[in-house]
Amino acid sequence: MNLKTGVAAAALALALTGCTTASQKNNSVAMQGCKAENVMQQTTLYFGLSRPAGNDITAQEWQQFVDRDVTPRFRDGLTVFDARGQWLGNDGKVAREQSKALMLIHGTDAQSEASIEALRGIYKSRFAQESVMRVDRPVCVQF
Structure with missing residues (x-):
């Protein structure tokens, strides 16, 4: 894996982690009033x-x-x-x-x-x- 590919993979992983965290946060907020x-x-x-x-x-x-x-x-x-x-x-x-x-x-x-x-x-x-x-x-x- 070259440096450019490694940076792109790291950026993608970081972006996906943010999406998962946001999704979990939204579920948590929605469930608080339940x-x-x-x-x-x-x-x-x-x-x-x-x-x-x-x-x-x-x-x-x-x-x-x-x-x-x-x-x-x-x-x-x-x-x-x-x-x-x-x-x-x-x-x-x-x-x-x-x-x-x-x-x-x-x-x-x-x-x-x-x-x-x-x-x-x-x-x-x-x-x-x-x-x-x-x-x-x-x-x-x-x-």
Whole structure:
């Protein structure tokens, strides 16, 4: 690595650190006014609907996954969104596909964590997927 590349890498790392700190600060400020009993976790999982080889995952297959695997683990409720995703595959090619986004609002307990990871594993195995993206953030929830 030459000096110019090293300086650029250091500047990028510093800039990204600032973004992370600002994001954490914003979450902290937003959560300050939240009552402890209203603090929960929002997890959104992104499921691709294309198989590497073969037909796309059908609406019936998706609904069976939700009914048999998701709902028993998250009986209190969930939200599903239709999405269109793009990502870089392990083969270095950009993949574009229809997707489903599953939003879960849950506690920060070990059972929720285990259930979410189980869903990711089941889906990847059953539908030959490389990954299921997961995004987590704290939220203030009122019903």
